[in-house]
Amino acid sequence: MxxxxxxxxxxxxxxxxxxxxxxxxxxxxxxxxxxxxxxxxxxxxxxxxxxxxxxxxxxxxxxxxxxxxxxxxxxxxxxxxxxxxxxKIYSYPEYIYEQTKDKLRVVIGGSHGKTTITSMILHVLNYYQKDFDYLVGAQLEGFDTMVKVTDAAPVIIIEGDEYLASPIDRRPKFHLYKANIAVISGVAWDHINVFPTYEDYLKQFDLFIDTIQPQGKLIYCEADNELVRLVNQNDAPVKRTPYAMPNHEIIEGVTYLLPEKRPLKVFGDHNLMNLSAAKLVCRELEIGEEAFNVAITSFKGASRRLELLNSENNSNIYKDFAHSPSKVTATIEAVKSQFEERKLVACVELHTFSSLNKKFLLQYQNSMIRADISLVYIDEKTFQQKKVVPFSELDVQTAFQSPGLTFFSDAKKLESYLKNLDLRNTNLLLMSSGNYGGIDLVKLARELNT
Known part of the structure; x- marks a missing residue:
C-alpha cells in the first residue's frame, strides 16, 4: 500500500x-x-x-x-x-477504522479523562503481555509510539476525541470508530469554536452512543447527572454499565485501593473514577478485578497528567494538561485533597480557542476557588495568533471569581513571580495545553525556592 x-x-x-x-x-x-x-x-x-x-x-x-x-x-x-x-481521501479516524474494522474496538470518549483511562487500559494489557493495537493522545512509558496498527492484534483501544475529523469531514472523530465497547467519562462543554452551544456539544455524545455497534456495551460515569440523563434517554440497543468511585483511603499523601490496601502512584477523585472505568473495560477483555488491581499499582500516569517535576521540603511541583474548566477544577481538587496540610499555588495558562472566548471564559467561575494562590497566564502572542480581542486583568478576575487572583500576559514576569515565592510546605500546580510562552518548566522547577 x-x-x-x-x-x-x-x-x-x-x-x-x-x-x-x-x-x-x-x-x-x-x-x-x-x-x-x-x-x-x-x-x-x-x-x-x-x-x-x-x-x-x-x-x-x-x-x-x-x-x-x-x-x-x-x-x-x-x-x-x-x-x-x-x-480515496480519508481522515485519520476513518483510516483507523478501515484498518481495524475486523477487530474488537474499544473507544474511550468524554470531555475529560480520555487519555488517562486509555493509558490505564494499555498499561494493564501491556503488564499481562496481551496483543493489542491502540491510539492514545499522550506518550506513555513502555510504548514507542502513540499509535499501533497491526494485522494480528484482535483488539484496538482508541482514545476517542470529539473534535472534527478533517477539514472536509466535519464529523467528530469518535463517531467514526464504530465502537463495540464504549466509555463516556463525563460531559463538560468544550470546543466552542465548533459547538457554539452546550446543546450542540451534548448532542455529539448522544450521536456517539448511536454509533456503538448493535449488542455493544456502554460504560459511563454515574456521578455525572447530565450524562446519566443522556444515557437513559438514548434508545440505542446497547448494554449500559455505570461506574463510580472505588473504595480507597489517603495516608500521608499516598492513595490506597481498599480492601487490599494497594498503593497507587496516581491520585485524585478524577483519577480514581478513571481507574473504575478502565477496570470495567479490562473486565470485558477478560482481565479480572484482582489482576487489574495488581497491574494498576505500577501505573505512573500519562505524560503531562499530574506529572511530578520536583519534590523537596514538603513541596511538590506538578505539570498538568488541564485547561478546560472541569479539568482545572478536578486537578486542583486532587492536589488539595491529597495534601490537605500544604498550601497550593495553582497556575493555569489559557490557550485554546474556547478559553480565549469571552463568553466561554465565564465557565471558569470558581474553578480555582480551592487554591490558596491563583494565577492565570495568557501569552500575549496567542491573542494575536488566534485573532481574538485580548482580555484585561479585570475580565479574568471577574470571570474566575477567585479572590486575589493574579493575571499575567508576560512569561518572564510570571517566571520571576514564581521564583520569588516561598514554596516550603506548598505545592505548585502548572496547568496548560500550551507551553507557557516557552518557559522550561523542568528547569524552573529545579530553580524554585522550595
Whole structure:
C-alpha cells in the first residue's frame, strides 16, 4: 500500500504514519511546519519530508490513499490534486477504522479523562503481555509510539476525541470508530469554536452512543447527572454499565485501593473514577478485578497528567494538561485533597480557542476557588495568533471569581513571580495545553525556592 499524509506533522498523524510504515506500507507526507518531537521521530523512520511545504507533484495516480490532517485547509493544493485524480481521501479516524474494522474496538470518549483511562487500559494489557493495537493522545512509558496498527492484534483501544475529523469531514472523530465497547467519562462543554452551544456539544455524545455497534456495551460515569440523563434517554440497543468511585483511603499523601490496601502512584477523585472505568473495560477483555488491581499499582500516569517535576521540603511541583474548566477544577481538587496540610499555588495558562472566548471564559467561575494562590497566564502572542480581542486583568478576575487572583500576559514576569515565592510546605500546580510562552518548566522547577 502507498499512503500519502497531508499534514503529517500532527501528533496523531505522525504516529499513524510511523505505525503504517512499521506495518510495511510505503508512506510519504508533507506539511508546512513540523515541530518536535514529530520531526525527529519521522526522521528516525526515514519518512520525514525532504522539504517543508505542499507539493502537488507528490500526489500521483500510484497512491492507494491520502490521509488528510486537520491542519490542512480545504484549498490545499495536494488535496485538490487528490480530489482531481479521484484518489480515496480519508481522515485519520476513518483510516483507523478501515484498518481495524475486523477487530474488537474499544473507544474511550468524554470531555475529560480520555487519555488517562486509555493509558490505564494499555498499561494493564501491556503488564499481562496481551496483543493489542491502540491510539492514545499522550506518550506513555513502555510504548514507542502513540499509535499501533497491526494485522494480528484482535483488539484496538482508541482514545476517542470529539473534535472534527478533517477539514472536509466535519464529523467528530469518535463517531467514526464504530465502537463495540464504549466509555463516556463525563460531559463538560468544550470546543466552542465548533459547538457554539452546550446543546450542540451534548448532542455529539448522544450521536456517539448511536454509533456503538448493535449488542455493544456502554460504560459511563454515574456521578455525572447530565450524562446519566443522556444515557437513559438514548434508545440505542446497547448494554449500559455505570461506574463510580472505588473504595480507597489517603495516608500521608499516598492513595490506597481498599480492601487490599494497594498503593497507587496516581491520585485524585478524577483519577480514581478513571481507574473504575478502565477496570470495567479490562473486565470485558477478560482481565479480572484482582489482576487489574495488581497491574494498576505500577501505573505512573500519562505524560503531562499530574506529572511530578520536583519534590523537596514538603513541596511538590506538578505539570498538568488541564485547561478546560472541569479539568482545572478536578486537578486542583486532587492536589488539595491529597495534601490537605500544604498550601497550593495553582497556575493555569489559557490557550485554546474556547478559553480565549469571552463568553466561554465565564465557565471558569470558581474553578480555582480551592487554591490558596491563583494565577492565570495568557501569552500575549496567542491573542494575536488566534485573532481574538485580548482580555484585561479585570475580565479574568471577574470571570474566575477567585479572590486575589493574579493575571499575567508576560512569561518572564510570571517566571520571576514564581521564583520569588516561598514554596516550603506548598505545592505548585502548572496547568496548560500550551507551553507557557516557552518557559522550561523542568528547569524552573529545579530553580524554585522550595
Amino acid at each position: 502507498r499512503i500519502h499524509f497531508i499534514a503529517i506533522g500532527g501528533s496523531a498523524m505522525h504516529n499513524l504514519a510511523i505505525a503504517l510504515h512499521k506495518k510495511g506500507f510505503t508512506v510519504t507526507g508533507s506539511d508546512d511546519a513540523i515541530f518536535e518531537p514529530s520531526g525527529s521521530r519521522l526522521a528516525s523512520h526515514g519518512i520525514l519530508p525532504a522539504a517543508l511545504g505542499w507539493h502537488e507533484n507528490a500526489i500521483t495516480p500510484e497512491l492507494d490513499a491520502v490521509i488528510l490532517g486537520m491542519h490542512a485547509l480545504t484549498d490545499n493544493p495536494e488535496l485538490l490534486k487528490a480530489q482531481e485524480l479521484g484518489i
